[in-house]
Amino acid sequence: MINEQVKLSHNNKVADGIKLFGFVNIVDIEFDDCKDFSNYNSINYKHNDNVKNNDYTCFIWNKEILDDNELNIWKETISNEIKKGKKIVNMARLQRIETNSELVALAKECDVSIRDTSDPEIYKKVEEYAYEGLNGIKPKVLTIVGTGRQSGKFTACMTLKKELKNKGINLGVLGTEPQSIICGADEMVIPQPIPICNVAPTILGVMKKIEIENNLTENDLMIVSGQTGIFANPLEVGTGRGGSVISIALLVGSNPDYILLASDLLDLDDIKKHISATELLTDKKVIGITLNSKKLFYSQSDEEISLILKNISTELNLPVSDVIGRINLDELVKKIIELTNNNDNTNN
Template sequence: MDPESRALPYNKEMHALMRGRDLLGFEIVGIGDPIGKGLTGKDAGKAIGLPSVDFQVAPRLAAALQGLRPELSRRADTLILGYVDELSRIRRKDVLRETVEMALDQGLHVFSLLALPRERYADLYEQAEAKGLHLYYPALSAREAQQTLASASQYPQVDVPVVAVLGSGPQQGKFTLQLALRRRLMELGYRVGQIGTEHHAALFGMDCAFPMGYAPSVEIPLDYYAPYLDAKMRQINQRKRPHLILAGSQSGTVPYNVSEPETHTLSTIAFLMGVKPDACLLVVNSIDTDDYIQDTIDGIRALCHAPTLLLAMSDKEKHVREAYGRTSIKPQPMSEEDSRRKLRHLEQKFKLPALSIASQADVHKAVEVVIDYFADKENKERVADAI
């Protein structure tokens, strides 16, 4: 029987797990979310626009851990715990500790997206070990990085196409696109090497998780990003012999305003220097200005000498709200007409294919664009060699 898991809270990371269930090596049998977001009690699939599943979103952490159906409760063996730092702030207590304790009481292993350092939670690790359970969180330690760097010279340079999924900002669907590309390429019989920068990348079978996104747990200086990633790319290339490697970054690619440090993109630039893409797919927002999109395309070309093959866009539009001195961004669904109109504008303006991340047909087209580009490039190189 395949291992099975429960997940909470029901945020965008858990949405990705539900949308990409076919790419997981386990089954999700329960979801929990705090009351107040309007999701509790709803079918966990329908709540995010997916087909119905056999369980509802539980209203409390304890309910999700105990399982909504006895037969599911007996089967699940792992809790996938998302970002609960905001809950801890609101409730003024360590929700991470509280939830892990409940999971251990239920006899569950824990995969936490937030850091769960042994030096801070030594007692939880002792409890887990006494019960034969495991606590895990994605992290890149300095020691692991040193070991990888020390062996880098053993592997030759990457000799397969590298495609990067980049963006013009945060919360756009870049990871959703990476999963969709992975799925389609594997359906077509391609061996896919992949580096993901989301903490839960490894759950989808990606070859390397480089957790530099929200609440980053990469414990090496920025200067070491590029050499470390170069070494990992070589390892993946040599050990897996993929047909191509996908690499997905975080947030924006070029600063929106160099005078505002919060828009700086140093980690993304370092990531690009490490993975050295041959081509890029750029995810944009419907509210991005044409000038900023062009700046990003030009910036990608300048940074890594790679062309942007296409533009991709979510089916949601960002609405910026300011209240009590704080700015929040809330995505709202776009009508199909508005989405297609924006995509047509992008195609006409930038002379590139513009596709919807939410459309399976468009994802298939994106894969065709990638395959055709490298097939044409290889043919041109063969002609040049013959001449």
């Protein structure tokens, strides 16, 4: 899909990730997202008439969580794109094209390829790798955990990938967002549809697969991007998010050497609570913090943000960075390189 012309379904956080890190060219977006957060109404779908560009080969449905009112829209939109002859990538978390007989038949009739990013049975495909993984993962593992949704985990992951590669670090990346593969991750796991008892072994198996296929050694690094947050609500019925249940399964499945906390919080007590819980679960140290400046800072200057980060860093004795604004990013990258080059993997 490198440099492929694509059309997205929605202008949302997944789209933001693709715009920042993707290697595809977005030529159109089908819907404007107009959610009224004041009363939390469903999205009011409205076609984006400002841009009508048919010069694309792939349609990406990039809204992960659908409510009941959106199911028909999902099916009808994908059906229309198949009829246009466009190949389909479906990023809906719980709705899969491959289990919809009408869409599968239509795709076959139109000779169109379809792909669901969610795969509830991926654990079966990586089971042998998981068995091998029980003997250990060669590269050092840095797992990114969050304080909640939209805390900047994916942005931190892909930014660090680029920065560390530019510094000569050989690494692999396991992404857990649906846009991961078209943004440069080596492998992708969407954990929520997987039976929960198989999530941690799946993460281990995919990590081993990345290690083997990329010839990673003890001198290299693997970054695992997390989901939601370890205190996130696990009772969001019907959403497929999973909250803390999924976050913790990813964390323990990756068995990290080091942990990076991506935060959408500024309160030190909240940050300390997340650090303590994460370190208790893994017996490993949080080695740095990234802050989601897009969510936390609105009118502050870079100098003001830098001062806030410095104060948090001093209080916690950890590097604290705004990866979007690249504030204090060099300090965090330097810390990770030092740990990667340290052959002592015991970070207690």
